[in-house]
Amino acid sequence: MSRMFRLIKNEFIKTVRKTSTIIALALVILLAIGLVVVAKIAQVQSERYNFDFGTVEDDISYYQSMIDDAEAHKESDPAYKQNIEMYQFLIDNKITDDWEYEAIADAFSTNTEEVTAEDGSVSYQVSYVYSDEQRDKVKSFVVAKDWKGYYNFLIDKFKAEGADPNTYWEYQYRVDNGVAPPAGHDDITNWKNQCIFSVSSAKQQLASLGADADESDTAQLKDEIAVNMYRLNNNCEVNVADSVNYMETGELNFWTVLSISVNLLTIVGLLMILIAGSSISSEFSDGTIKFLLINPVKRWKILMSKYFNVIFIGYIMMFVFFLVVTTLSCILFGTSQLGAEYITSMNGEVQTTSGILLILRNYLLGSVSIVVMATLAFAISSVTKSSALAICVSVFSLLSGAGIVAVLKEALNQDWARFFIFANMDLAAVANGTTGFAHHTIGFAVAVIVVHMIVFLLTAWDGFTKKEV
Amino acid sequence: MSNAALIISGLNKTLGKKHILHDISFEAYEGEVFGFLGPNGAGKTTTIKIIVGLLRLDEGEIEVGGFDIKKNYEKAMANIGGIVENPELYKYMTGRQNLMQYARMREGVTAERIDEVVKLVGLSNRIDEKVGKYSLGMRQRLGVAQAILHHPKVLILDEPTNGLDPAGIKELRDILKSLAHNEGICVLVSSHLMSEMELMCDRVGIIANGSMIGVYTVAEMISASKTGTDEYIYETDSSEKASALMAGYNFTITDETHIDVEFPEENASQAMAELNEKLILAGVKLYSVSPKEKKKLEDVFIELTQSGGAQIE
Numbered sequence: 031m032s033r034m035f036r037l038i039k040n041e042f043i044k045t046v047r048k049t050s051t052i053i054a055l056a057l058v059i060l061l062a063i064g065l066v067v068v069a070k071i072a073q074v075q076s077e078r079y080n081f082d083f084g085t086v087e088d089d090i091s092y093y094q095s096m097i098d099d100a101e102a103h104k105e106s107d108p109a110y111k112q113n114i115e116m117y118q119f120l121i122d123n124k125i126t127d128d129w130e131y132e133a134i135a136d137a138f139s140t141n142t143e144e145v146t147a148e149d150g151s152v153s154y155q156v157s158y159v160y161s162d163e164q165r166d167k168v169k170s171f172v173v174a175k176d177w178k179g180y181y182n183f184l185i186d187k188f189k190a191e192g193a194d195p196n197t198y199w200e201y202q203y204r205v206d207n208g209v210a211p212p213a214g215h216d217d218i219t220n221w222k223n224q225c226i227f228s229v230s231s232a233k234q235q236l237a238s239l240g241a242d243a244d245e246s247d248t249a250q251l252k253d254e255i256a257v258n259m260y261r262l263n264n265n266c267e268v269n270v271a272d273s274v275n276y277m278e279t280g281e282l283n284f285w286t287v288l289s290i291s292v293n294l295l296t297i298v299g300l301l302m303i304l305i306a307g308s309s310i311s312s313e314f315s316d317g318t319i320k321f322l323l324i325n326p327v328k329r330w331k332i333l334m335s336k337y338f339n340v341i342f343i344g345y346i347m348m349f350v351f352f353l354v355v356t357t358l359s360c361i362l363f364g365t366s367q368l369g370a371e372y373i374t375s376m377n378g379e380v381q382t383t384s385g386i387l388l389i390l391r392n393y394l395l396g397s398v399s400i401v402v403m404a405t406l407a408f409a410i411s412s413v414t415k416s417s418a419l420a421i422c423v424s425v426f427s428l429l430s431g432a433g434i435v436a437v438l439k440e441a442l443n444q445d446w447a448r449f450f451i452f453a454n455m456d457l458a459a460v461a462n463g464t465t466g467f468a469h470h471t472i473g474f475a476v477a478v479i480v481v482h483m484i485v486f487l488l489t490a491w492d493g494f495t496k497k498e499v
Numbered sequence: 500m501s502n503a504a505l506i507i508s509g510l511n512k513t514l515g516k517k518h519i520l521h522d523i524s525f526e527a528y529e530g531e532v533f534g535f536l537g538p539n540g541a542g543k544t545t546t547i548k549i550i551v552g553l554l555r556l557d558e559g560e561i562e563v564g565g566f567d568i569k570k571n572y573e574k575a576m577a578n579i580g581g582i583v584e585n586p587e588l589y590k591y592m593t594g595r596q597n598l599m600q601y602a603r604m605r606e607g608v609t610a611e612r613i614d615e616v617v618k619l620v621g622l623s624n625r626i627d628e629k630v631g632k633y634s635l636g637m638r639q640r641l642g643v644a645q646a647i648l649h650h651p652k653v654l655i656l657d658e659p660t661n662g663l664d665p666a667g668i669k670e671l672r673d674i675l676k677s678l679a680h681n682e683g684i685c686v687l688v689s690s691h692l693m694s695e696m697e698l699m700c701d702r703v704g705i706i707a708n709g710s711m712i713g714v715y716t717v718a719e720m721i722s723a724s725k726t727g728t729d730e731y732i733y734e735t736d737s738s739e740k741a742s743a744l745m746a747g748y749n750f751t752i753t754d755e756t757h758i759d760v761e762f763p764e765e766n767a768s769q770a771m772a773e774l775n776e777k778l779i780l781a782g783v784k785l786y787s788v789s790p791k792e793k794k795k796l797e798d799v800f801i802e803l804t805q806s807g808g809a810q811i812e
């Protein structure tokens with residue numbers, strides 16, 4: 031065992047003393063630095079272009095313009111009087127916040143009835159939806175800025191109507207937990223409000239689907255509710271799961287940078303393939319193979335030490351990449367989000383993982399395809415002694431294998447493409463069921479990978495141990 | 500003789516479609532320098548590559564220090580040190596780092612041993628420089644250092660004097676002799692120069708066209724170069740007249756005025772004086788009598804290895 035360790039140490043020293051390895055490592059570090067710095071610059075840029083929500087004065091002048099508009103269209107709008115009254119109330123009380131505006135809009139909402147007189151002329155009868163008493167109550171809540179009172183009023187109203195509790199969940203939640211509705215525009219983007227909005231909208235959709243809705247339609251809504259309730263109950267400001275889908279949210283933060291870094295692992299993989307593809311062939315091209323094989327060590331042991339070293343160096347490079355990205359992100363984006371969790375839900379059951387663990391897991395899953403292709407490069411270079419061929423084939427496979435499978439599957443509808451190694455290397459996609467193949471299980475993918483690895487390694491072994499030097 | 504450290508029997512090798520080695524067998528003993536001699540393309544390097552495990556042993560048996568290389572590869576190889584063809588080591592590492600690579604692959608090589616070996620091959624001052632900056636001779640020395648690092652019982656060197664200056668060749672010769680004679684190592688050295696072999700080897704195995712011609716001690720080689728007769732060149736005015744008087748002698752007429760005459764070694768001077776007298780008395784004009792040069796070891800080697808023409812097969 032210690033002998034094997036010494037052999038690997040030899041290979042490790044050989045690799046790190048080569049200038050090309052140092053350059054590769056420098057590239058990895060540069061790539062990591064570049065990613066984080068570019069993300070930070072992009073974030074600063076996007077903050078500068080923050081959407082301008084306008085001031086109280088803007089809102090007031092908007093209300094005034096609505097009044098002028100109503101005056102101008104007296105003839106065509108039978109509810110113009112009520113409109114003017116509402117906007118005047120908004121102006122008088124300088125009401126701009128969401129819940130207050132909505133409360134007033136509801137209080138002043140009207141029904142318009144078409145009345146046909148006996149002589150056949152048509153007129154319109156306008157009436158408030160709310161009673162005068164109700165309207166006065168709402169007005170007084172708004173003037174007193176008493177959102178609790180208003181929400182209790184709403185809850186009572188819904189209850190009296192016998193409405194589905196899902197429809198007025200938000201009011202109940204805010205009253206029960208003392209979470210004030212957004213006041214001022216910044217509060218809309220506040221995470222708690224976002225969570226409440228999500229739950230509320232999901233619950234309302236559930237309510238509208240009804241009790242006998244299809245399981246598949248409701249499952250996603252229920253999961254969304256579960257995740258957001260978990261965040262509310264456990265005070266989780268950040269859900270790393272949102273950042274993993276950074277393409278959808280378009281947001282840039284600590285976790286999106288880490289998630290992007292997982293995708294850049296392929297570039298680190300290319301460098302690993304370079305090392306794997308030249309590990310054996312460089313001994314031949316330098317002529318040092320004779321002095322290597324003259325030693326009292328069986329050839330398969332030398333081969334294994336070379337292979338382990340390649341894998342080891344590859345993981346070192348990936349780890350360095352991860353470390354630089356994480357450290358620099360902590361420096362540039364702050365450490366406040368470091369402890370955040372990855373929160374998902376399956377069938378309404380919430381699962382949480384620490385965000386860092388999740389990213390590490392994704393790194394590990396991402397390393398699978400890199401290791402497989404590095405093994406391929408290793409095998410080709412062992413058989414042909416040509417690093418160029420080994421590197422070309424493996425890099426091509428790493429970059430376009432998934433595309434080839436996609437063409438076979440999507441365009442030509444060839445289901446046997448699932449047996450290709452490329453269809454199985456993205457274990458995360460297999461686990462999520464997004465590979466496009468029906469009943470594609472992790473077990474199947476792992477089996478395909480293992481079979482390929484065994485074939486590659488046996489080929490390398492056969493080529494190396496039988497070679498006449 | 501002492502124990503055989505290297506036993507080779509019935510070695511056959513085919514590379515591609517070419518049958519290169521035919522039934523090579525020989526033994527080399529502890530404490531001797533064994534010369535492996537043959538012209539270009541004879542199969543020296545091929546044989547050595549098979550012994551050190553670079554080429555597969557197709558047919559035949561090799562035993563190193565008592566271990567069969569097929570059955571006990573690692574133990575057999577642990578008893579071998581060697582250089583094959585050019586000393587190509589890791590150029591991007593220093594000489595010492597190179598030696599440490601080999602030390603890790605073998606058992607029981609300490610840092611002190613590395614220093615000792617480096618001193619022995621005369622590289623102490625340059626050992627911490629990158630091998631890429633070494634001259635051919637320096638790399639050859641480093642190759643030798645690598646080969647003897649782990650106290651092998653059998654040291655195999657393929658044309659080790661290649662690239663060494665005359666002083667270096669002499670040093671190497673002394674090192675190899677001392678390793679063999681003082682430390683009891685079996686040293687096998689290949690070469691195509693008989694003169695080199697004569698100076699350092701105890702025995703010489705001769706190979707030509709992939710077949711073993713024979714194994715001789717250097718003393719045997721020297722006596723083979725002696726024919727038992729001394730030859731003199733007679734220069735006269737007429738070879739015809741002179742030869743008529745030479746009945747009873749072994750002679751060959753080379754041209755009109757020159758005749759080669761052989762005398763038995765034991766009484767060459769006496770016999771020559773008698774013949775001279777005879778010629779002069781008969782009126783033959785004797786201009787000169789000069790000894791013909793003796794056959795050299797090199798000629799013996801060429802005779803032994805050139806059964807056919809001089810073409811490399």
Ligand SMILES: Nc1ncnc2c1ncn2[C@@H]1O[C@H](COP(=O)(O)OP(=O)(O)OP(=O)(O)O)[C@@H](O)[C@H]1O
Pocket residue numbers: 514515517519537538539540541542543544545546691812
């Ligand atoms: N890989 C190979 N494939 C086919 N033939 C080979 C191969 N290697 C060597 N040979 C042939 O084997 C024969 C012996 O070659 P070898 O290198 O053993 O000669 P050598 O005695 O070392 O000669 P030299 O003194 O020139 O080094 C030559 O005819 C050579 O052409």
Ligand SMILES: [Mg+2]
Pocket residue numbers: 543544545657
């Ligand atoms: Mg040779």
